[in-house]
Amino acid sequence: MNSFRHRHLSVLGLPALVLLITAAGCSSADDSLSTAVPSPDAKVTELCRKLDKVLPAEVDGERRADPSPASALTAGWGDPAIILRCGVAQPPKMVDPEVAEGRDADAVPGGVEGVDWLMEKQDGGAYRFTTANRDAYVEVTAPEGHDSSGVLIDLASAIKKAVPERKTL
Numbered sequence: 001m002n003s004f005r006h007r008h009l010s011v012l013g014l015p016a017l018v019l020l021i022t023a024a025g026c027s028s029a030d031d032s033l034s035t036a037v038p039s040p041d042a043k044v045t046e047l048c049r050k051l052d053k054v055l056p057a058e059v060d061g062e063r064r065a066d067p068s069p070a071s072a073l074t075a076g077w078g079d080p081a082i083i084l085r086c087g088v089a090q091p092p093k094m095v096d097p098e099v100a101e102g103r104d105a106d107a108v109p110g111g112v113e114g115v116d117w118l119m120e121k122q123d124g125g126a127y128r129f130t131t132a133n134r135d136a137y138v139e140v141t142a143p144e145g146h147d148s149s150g151v152l153i154d155l156a157s158a159i160k161k162a163v164p165e166r167k168t169l
Helices: 013-024 042-054 148-162
Strands: 074-077 082-086 107-112 115-121 127-132 138-142
Touching: 042 082, 042 148, 107 148, 115 148, 127 148, 138 148
Parallel strands: none
Antiparallel strands: 074 082, 082 138, 107 115, 115 127, 127 138
């Protein structure tokens, strides 16, 4: 059973996400200004193009500076860069019962400003966040020195505006 589909995310919410980020600490992610561009289907690509048009000029106080190669499916802010990739594949942890039941310390579901996320601790201490319950998966990597909860808050409005919630039966 996919617990993301059933809205168990709201239990944790922003306070738990902030606590986990603060307690675990952060370290540098890849500092390069290059990132892999996802290759989703046409429907998701159109949603990602819409998202690109409404993304904020600043995230966590950093100005937008997109990575190369230039694409409407990727965006970046700051140095080291906060990287957004739209149209990524669903993370395997998103359907893992260990995560849904809170037994995986390296992957935690939560919600911030009306957007559901899967938070995954990466090697080296960086964090990757992937949207859940949306018609496109949006991945955000926040390196050391950035307030991850602030990053998610800054991006929430654009995501809600451009990427509809997935309709469930």
